[in-house]
Amino acid sequence: MNQDRILLEETFYVLTKKNSVFRVRLTRKGLSLIKESDNQEKKQTIPTRDIIGCKCLRSRKSTTSCSCQSLPRGSLKVVEENSGEQDENDISAYLYIYAYILQNTKSGSCKRERTIITLRFRSFDKYEDNNKEAKRWRNTIKQLIKGEQAQNETPDTPIMHKINEQRKLLVLCNPKSGPGRGKAIFQDKVVPILQEAEIPYDLHITKHANYAREFVRTCNIYQWSGIVL
Structure with missing residues (x-):
């Protein structure tokens, strides 16, 4: 099984990384955030084993009268797709990826640090199309978390043990x-x-x-x- 094979790759506006543009790559090993500047490449990889889940969400309807304001960092409010509180003017779909990354402390011990990566999908002119793409990423990530074969992998890739979601x-x-x-x-x-x-x-x-x-x-x-x- 090729752990380095790229399953999904796209350029994203990552809200949780100072609203910066990153090239995001998904392999069996994990999720890589790649930022290129001045002919240099900075890369952070979140191992698949540290990712616990992900959700597709939509921006919440603003309580202000003006919907054209830019959002300051950290002010995005999101809701479930069919909550009734979604902002119909925002065509973006948001994928929240939850990870607990193992970090070394100054004392020499280890602890897990909660990390949320927010990917904004807005390549298409309609929310439905952006949400469809966000769900494609979500489904692939969840399959990797469970040890299943990803949809865009070759059929002869071995399928690992599946987790029974019903229990x-x-x-x-x-x-x-x-x-x-x-x-x-x-x-x-x-x-x-x-x-x-x-x-x-x-x-x-x-x-x-x-x-x-x-x-x-x-x-x-x-x-x-x-x-x-």
Whole structure:
């Protein structure tokens, strides 16, 4: 399997990179952002293993009366495509790519840093066409995350194990842990990550000592894709 084969490549206006123009390249290894200036090339690659999900979104309808204002950096508001709050005057489609990149700290340890890459699709004159292209990138990225064969790869490329999207995660949360902030920590720290990765889950709050152990012993655990404690 050729890990360096280019699956998708396009020039984008990347909003999360100081509103700069980048050449973006997708391979099995990851997503590369390439900026060329003064005959020099600067390249940042986000490994596929660090990308957890991506979503196609649309700009939110402005509350101001003027729709011709330029957007200052960081002011873009986005919504789901059919939310009813979308800006019909903006033909752009936006792809939000969520990654947690492993970084070395000064102390010598490692931690993951949340990174969002926002690609703006506006090559076409209609939103529907721009959104179609954004979805093509989204589908390919999600296939790579799951270890599947990308649509534009050759048929003889081996297909790795597929994840069953229908099964949920089982989350067993002890509200006394934390201390006493177990549920709040789950809602504030874990739920946003699951939402970015579009991973469905069933949440069960433990009620007494050994509740989790008794629960998994008396139910069919194979209905879930995994268990989070």
